[in-house]
Structure formats: structure tokens, C-alpha cells
Ligand code: SF4
């Protein structure tokens with residue numbers, strides 16, 4: 478499997494069709510953060526608390542689950558966000574992420590405080606492989622139910638892929654996509670010729 482920046486690439490991301498149009502149902506289950514992301518969020522808790530509404534908890538002790546070992550996270554430890562009122566502790570009643578709201582208020586990059594797996598979804602990293610998060614997509618009621626224009630997840634998540642891989646890594650990914658489709662087309666042509 479092709480590797481970019483040490484990450485394996487599942488070619489499924491070039492063909493899986495995805496359309497994003499709902500009120501953030503993907504945030505109803507919370508997310509696993511890396512230990513460092515958790516520590517950063519706790520460090521800025523005093524900036525987050527004033528942004529929380531009456532459906533959220535202003536007590537940081539209610540924001541996270543206990544840490545657990547997980548090799549898909551840079552530090553080797555994952556910390557899940559807790560559910561408050563059946564949604565991620567950071568999801569407000571308008572369907573907005575309070576961590577992204579804070580970044581916007583600060584005029585920082587919109588994803589400065591957001592956990593990587595939130596940024597990536599509907600992509601994910603599983604066993605060091607960048608792939609489609611089928612498991613989460615399939616358990617949601619409204620996710621990817623309105624894919625009218627046939628956009629692939631690769632096209633829909635271009636900004637996220639550049640964020641993850643950098644410009645150089647994304648160019649490498651685009652080249653891999655073209656090579657992959659060329660190989661698939663050659664295989665199809667050979668099969669037709671052999672029949
Ligand atoms: S941290 Fe923000 S984006 Fe991530 S699941 Fe919670 S509300 Fe959604």
C-alpha cells in the first residue's frame with residue numbers, strides 16, 4: 478500500500494462517494510482526542526467555558542472520558558470526549574463546535590483547537606491507514622444521505638487532506654490517485670481484450 482508521510486493510503490478514498498449536508502449528527506457520539514489535544518483543551522478551559530450554552534456543562538470534569546491506550550494516536554493515549562445531553566460535550570445547541578467557535582473568535586485557524594479526528598471525518602486513520610470511516614458513517618441516520626452530485630470523499634475533503642498531509646504530501650496523494658486510476662483502467666482494458 479502507498480505510504481505518504483509514514484501513513485498508508487487506502488485507495489478507497491478515491492472512489493467512495495460522499496456528500497455532507499446535515500446538522501452535525503457526526504458529533505452526537507463524541508470523538509477520541511490524542512492526550513496532547515486533551516491537555517491543550519484543558520489548558521484553554523477558561524476561554525471555552527463562556528462559549529458554552531445551557532445544553533453543555535461548564536465543568537471541565539464533565540468534558541472527557543478516562544484515557545486509554547491506542548496506537549492510532551501520536552502519544553499512544555486516546556481520551557474520548559464525554560456526552561452531555563446526548564451529544565459531544567463541545568457541541569452547542571445550534572450544532573456548532575465550541576472549540577471551532579473559539580478559534581473563529583480569536584481569528585486563528587478554524588481548526589486550531591479541534592481534535593484531528595473531528596477534522597478528518599468522514600475520513601479516519603485506522604491501523605496507521607488513512608481510510609473511509611465506514612463504521613461511523615453507517616451508524617448515523619443522516620450522514621451521506623444527500624450525495625446528489627457524486628463527489629468523491631477525496632474531492633469533498635481536499636482541504637482536510639492538505640491540512641493532514643501538507644501541500645507536498647497532497648501533491649503526492651494526487652499523483653497516487655492518477656496512477657491508481659491508470660492502473661485500474663489498464664487492468665479493465667486487459668480483461669476486456671482477453672475475453
Ligand atoms: S469536538 Fe467539536 S467537532 Fe469534535 S465531536 Fe465534539 S463538537 Fe464535534
Ligand code: SF4
Nearest residue numbers: 497498499501503620
Ligand atoms: S453527519 Fe455526515 S453529513 Fe452530517 S455534518 Fe457530519 S459529516 Fe456532514
